[in-house]
Each structure stands twice: as C-alpha cells, then as structure tokens.
Amino acid sequence: MSAAGVGPGAPASSLSAPETELAARTAIIATYRRAQELGINQGSAGNVSLRWHRGGLAGMLVTPAGLGADELGAADIVWLGLDDPQPEAGARAPSSEWRLHRDLYLARPEFGAIVHAHSSFAASLSCLPEVQREGVPAFHYMIAAAGGNDIRCARYETFGTQELSRALGEAMAGRGACLMSNHGQTAAGSTLRAALALALEVETLCRMYWQASQLGEPQLLDDEDMARVRAQFAARAASAGV
Numbered sequence: 001m002s003a004a005g006v007g008p009g010a011p012a013s014s015l016s017a018p019e020t021e022l023a024a025r026t027a028i029i030a031t032y033r034r035a036q037e038l039g040i041n042q043g044s045a046g047n048v049s050l051r052w053h054r055g056g057l058a059g060m061l062v063t064p065a066g067l068g069a070d071e072l073g074a075a076d077i078v079w080l081g082l083d084d085p086q087p088e089a090g091a092r093a094p095s096s097e098w099r100l101h102r103d104l105y106l107a108r109p110e111f112g113a114i115v116h117a118h119s120s121f122a123a124s125l126s127c128l129p130e131v132q133r134e135g136v137p138a139f140h141y142m143i144a145a146a147g148g149n150d151i152r153c154a155r156y157e158t159f160g161t162q163e164l165s166r167a168l169g170e171a172m173a174g175r176g177a178c179l180m181s182n183h184g185q186t187a188a189g190s191t192l193r194a195a196l197a198l199a200l201e202v203e204t205l206c207r208m209y210w211q212a213s214q215l216g217e218p219q220l221l222d223d224e225d226m227a228r229v230r231a232q233f234a235a236r237a238a239s240a241g242v
Contacts, residue, residue: 022074024050024061025061025074025075027050027192028049028062028063028077029069029072029073031048031113031115031192031196032046032047032063034196035069035115035117035196038196038200040117040119040199040200040203041069041117041119042118043068044065044068045117045118045184046115046116046117046184047095047097047098047101048062048063048116048195049062049063049095049098049101049113049114050062050112050113050192051105051111051112051113052079054079057081058082058105059081060079060082060101060105061078062094062095062098062101063076063077063095064076064078064092064093064094064095065095067092076092078094078095080094080098082102082105085098085102096159097116097159097164099160099161099162099164099165100186101114101116102165103165103166103168103169104186108172108188110190111188111189111190112192113188113191113192113195114186114188114195115186115192115195115196115199116185116186117184117185117186117187118183119184119185119199119202119203119206120203121203121206121207122179122184122185122202122206123183123184123185124206124210125179125210126153126179126180126181126182126183127181127182132153132156134150135153135179136153136206136209138150138221138222138225138226139208139219139220139221140205140208140209140221141221141225142201143205143221143226144226144230144233145176145201145202145205145233146175146187146201147174147175147176147177148174148175149223149226151177151178151179151202151205151206152171152172153171153178153179154167154168154170154171154172154178154181155167156181156182164180167180168180172186172188176188176198177199179202185199185203185206187202
C-alpha cells in the first residue's frame with residue numbers, strides 16, 4: 001500500500017480521491033453513512049477518519065462525537081494535527097476514539113483512512129474469551145485480508161483512552177484490521193474505500209465464523225495454506241500498483 005490522504009496537490013485518500021478539504025469532509029460523511037447502510041454501524045456508534053495534511057502540518061479529519069450519520073454536515077468534521085491534536089476554535093469535539101486514529105497514522109504511514117465500527121458479529125465474537133486470547137482463526141482463506149493468519153483481538157481497555165489506543169496498536173502491528181475486546185473492530189487502508197471494504201470483510205468473516213461454529217468445530221487452514229494465500233494477495237496488489 002502507499003500512503004495517501006494528504007492535502008491538495010498530493011494523492012488524497014477517499015472514496016473518490018478528493019482534491020479539496022471540502023471534498024474530503026464530504027467523502028468522510030459518505031463513508032460513515034455507507035457504513036450504516038451496510039449494517040456495520042448504528043446511530044452515532046463508530047467513527048471514520050482520513051489522513052489530511054494542511055500545508056506543512058500533518059493531520060487528520062475525523063467524525064465528531066455524538067452525531068449520527070444523518071446529522072452530519074461538512075462543517076461538523078473535525079481537523080486535528082497529529083503532533084498537536086487540538087480542535088480549532090469553535091469546532092465540535094472529535095470522536096472519543098480520536099487517539100486510536102491519531103496513533104495509527106503516526107505509527108503506520110501506509111494508512112490513509114480508518115474505519116472503527118461496532119459491527120454486530122465482530123463485537124459479539126470480541127466478547128468471547130477464546131477469541132480475545134487467540135483471535136478469529138484461519139477458518140476461511142479471506143482471513144488473510146486482515147494481514148495475517150488470524151484476526152487478532154485487542155485486549156479490553158476503556159473507550160476513548162490512551163490505554164485503548166495502545167492496545168489497538170499492538171493488535172494492529174503488521175495488520176490492517178483487528179477486533180477490540182467487548183467493543184467492536186477497527187480497519188484501515190490507503191483510502192476510505194479500502195478501509196470500509198476491509199471493515200465489511202471483517203464483519204462478514206465474523207458472521208461466517210459464528211455460523212460455522214454453530215454446526216461444529218470449523219476445519220482450519222494451516223500456516224502453509226495461508227502463506228500461499230497471502231503470497232497471491234501480495235502478487236495481485238503488486239500487479240494493481242497498490
């Protein structure tokens with residue numbers, strides 16, 4: 001993946017590669033609304049961000065606290081500097097999870113957008129002690145879409161805290177998505193489209209794993225199987241110039 005989501009004149013990260021901040025804010029709202037249409041968020045749950053630099057200042061645009069998708073306007077999206085994350089005068093308060101977005105952007109320059117969701121199946125599985133310890137295993141080859149041979153689950157920490165951001169960062173090391181214990185999931189990508197697609201894939205896999213587990217113990221793919229899948233994914237990404 002390539003880093004994206006900077007300001008005008010550089011590759012921007014969104015559903016439609018916005019060239020202006022207004023377009024970027026609009027794309028974030030469209031992504032948040034689409035997440036609700038897809039059933040991976042409800043009400044004002046979850047949050048969406050986009051890496052967005054202003055001049056020489058590294059920063060991000062993030063959804064605000066307490067507003068549902070249908071209530072959002074472009075002016076409600078909050079810009080925060082990555083080094084000095086203080087909202088501008090008169091701006092809304094950012095999502096309570098702004099720390100996890102900021103810290104992922106600082107640690108992972110390839111990420112241009114992040115979707116955090118309280119999707120039903122991901123949140124349900126995240127409450128199970130076995131999943132909290134071992135993650136969602138390789139019952140299906142598309143588990144590799146999250147970047148490894150399983151989908152890790154970050155340990156539980158109180159929402160909106162630096163401790164939660166730290167736990168998420170550990171679970172996301174080398175990965176594009178993870179579950180969050182007793183909470184939900186987070187997915188990242190080079191664009192808003194990629195991050196949302198991965199969040200939907202994670203939710204779909206969690207639903208499939210839950211369904212398969214109702215019938216018995218799923219047969220798991222071994223590390224060699226998953227290595228071949230990941231190699232094919234890497235080859236396809238390279239050929240597509242991702």
